[in-house]
Amino acid sequence: MPHLTSQPIALQPLLQADGHADGAVLLFTGTVREQNEGRPVNGMSYSAHEAMAEQVLGEICRQAETDFAISRCRIIHRLGELALGEISVAIAVHSPHRDQAYAASRWAIEELKRRVPIFKQEHYLDGDSRYLDGSTLDEAL
Amino acid sequence: MPHLTSQPIALQPLLQADGHADGAVLLFTGTVREQNEGRPVNGMSYSAHEAMAEQVLGEICRQAETDFAISRCRIIHRLGELALGEISVAIAVHSPHRDQAYAASRWAIEELKRRVPIFKQEHYLDGDSRYLDGSTLDEAL
Amino acid sequence: MKLQLRPYGPLIPVLGEGPLAVEAPVHTAGELLDWLHGQYPDLAPWRRRIACGMGASLLGADAALTDQAEIALIPPVSGG
Amino acid sequence: MKLQLRPYGPLIPVLGEGPLAVEAPVHTAGELLDWLHGQYPDLAPWRRRIACGMGASLLGADAALTDQAEIALIPPVSGG
Numbered sequence: 001m002p003h004l005t006s007q008p009i010a011l012q013p014l015l016q017a018d019g020h021a022d023g024a025v026l027l028f029t030g031t032v033r034e035q036n037e038g039r040p041v042n043g044m045s046y047s048a049h050e051a052m053a054e055q056v057l058g059e060i061c062r063q064a065e066t067d068f069a070i071s072r073c074r075i076i077h078r079l080g081e082l083a084l085g086e087i088s089v090a091i092a093v094h095s096p097h098r099d100q101a102y103a104a105s106r107w108a109i110e111e112l113k114r115r116v117p118i119f120k121q122e123h124y125l126d127g128d129s130r131y132l133d134g135s136t137l138d139e140a141l
Numbered sequence: 142m143p144h145l146t147s148q149p150i151a152l153q154p155l156l157q158a159d160g161h162a163d164g165a166v167l168l169f170t171g172t173v174r175e176q177n178e179g180r181p182v183n184g185m186s187y188s189a190h191e192a193m194a195e196q197v198l199g200e201i202c203r204q205a206e207t208d209f210a211i212s213r214c215r216i217i218h219r220l221g222e223l224a225l226g227e228i229s230v231a232i233a234v235h236s237p238h239r240d241q242a243y244a245a246s247r248w249a250i251e252e253l254k255r256r257v258p259i260f261k262q263e264h265y266l267d268g269d270s271r272y273l274d275g276s277t278l279d280e281a282l
Numbered sequence: 283m284k285l286q287l288r289p290y291g292p293l294i295p296v297l298g299e300g301p302l303a304v305e306a307p308v309h310t311a312g313e314l315l316d317w318l319h320g321q322y323p324d325l326a327p328w329r330r331r332i333a334c335g336m337g338a339s340l341l342g343a344d345a346a347l348t349d350q351a352e353i354a355l356i357p358p359v360s361g362g
Numbered sequence: 363m364k365l366q367l368r369p370y371g372p373l374i375p376v377l378g379e380g381p382l383a384v385e386a387p388v389h390t391a392g393e394l395l396d397w398l399h400g401q402y403p404d405l406a407p408w409r410r411r412i413a414c415g416m417g418a419s420l421l422g423a424d425a426a427l428t429d430q431a432e433i434a435l436i437p438p439v440s441g442g
Contacts, residue, residue: 011152011156015152015170017172017226019175019226020172020173020174020175020225020226021174021175021176022172022174023171023172023173023174024169024170024171024172025168025169025170025172026167026168026169026170026246027166027167027168027170028165028166028167028239028242028243029156029165029166029167029168030164030165030239031158031161031163031164031165031166032161032164033161033162033163033164033237034160034161034162035162084161085158085160085161096174098169098171098250101169102243102246102247105167105243106243109239
């Protein structure tokens with residue numbers, strides 16, 4: 001299942017459990033807000049280094065599953081033009097217990113923001129656009 | 142919107158945003174697991190002091206919204222007979238920012254387990270049933 | 283005084299579904315529970331673990347009861 | 363050597379959509395970035411903030427480049 005999509009993110013498949021071993025499901029979604037730092041926003045564009053983003057997102061999911069002893073971590077990130085209120089990212093964690101679900105989900109979204117080569121461009125109501133500053137990759141030279 | 146239901150919990154209304162002010166939605170669901178403390182489970186019954194549970198769940202939602210500066214907290218708890226994999230509780234938090242969403246959701250589920258007069262009876266594969274021990278209310282005499 | 287008791291959760295197998303009509307020589311919620319533990323030794327596992335409620339509110343140990351009141355008997359809670 | 367450069371995100375308005383064919387007197391990823399900052403002063407805001415990638419991997423500063431390689435230029439990331 002690819003981690004990147006140019007289609008609206010379907011949440012139902014993310015919530016669907018594989019069996020009955022898990023007592024907790026935690027779904028995080030990030031959506032496009034109508035303002036950022038006080039400026040009215042009317043949309044967002046996301047682009048990515050797709051091959052690398054797919055790989056890093058896969059690594060984050062596998063590491064979350066291992067380090068937090070959860071059953072499943074899935075991450076889907078949207079690319080392309082998003083309108084207000086559309087979901088840019090969804091992280092679904094299935095876990096036997098809720099403690100690990102919260103910890104894994106929190107970790108995964110921070111890792112995504114820190115490591116995954118995705119780039120956000122905000123479009124403002126006044127017609128202006130701006131790439132948001134982000135997190136410099138560890139290997140930056 | 143009542144907090145208690147004897148019908149399967151519909152998640153879509155919980156995920157639906159009221160506007161475009163929020164950048165984060167966090168949905169927690171608890172589901173019936175196929176085992177507990179090593180014993181195979183084949184279902185669960187939930188009962189409640191309904192009037193008090195409705196009131197306390199409402200208090201938890203309002204306090205979450207105030208104390209964590211989130212836009213909305215909704216909690217739905219299922220009552221009656223639940224099969225494996227069915228959702229017993231759903232907590233949906235909408236928030237401008239994710240930090241508060243995680244903190245509020247985590248707090249709300251702990252408060253629910255600590256304060257809301259709901260009672261869980263586990264049904265085992267061997268035909269036995271047992272009320273689970275729980276959290277003594279602060280006003281216990 | 284006369285009271286209607288409404289047990290919840292694991293108290294139902296001990297006290298029945300309720301409402302349970304009792305006539306108890308008590309004035310407060312705390313006294314009611316003491317009296318009840320005397321009447322029903324099987325409640326021993328819930329000593330100091332039952333809360334009394336009236337309507338949607340919990341009652342403190344010193345809360346005065348009124349004749350004919352319906353009192354909820356609330357054992358430890360286990361929602362989620 | 364000859365390289366194909368592929369800028370991402372906010373580097374696109376500075377360097378163009380790419381791939382950008384360059385002939386640069388460099389051997390390593392670190393040297394490439396130094397050379398690039400010399401050629402494109404508008405990259406100044408991204409000094410020490412660009413990572414080089416080849417395929418799905420990041421390159422360290424000392425990673426040797428090969429002729430005709432396609433090198434990704436990755437500015438700070440802002441997904442989520």
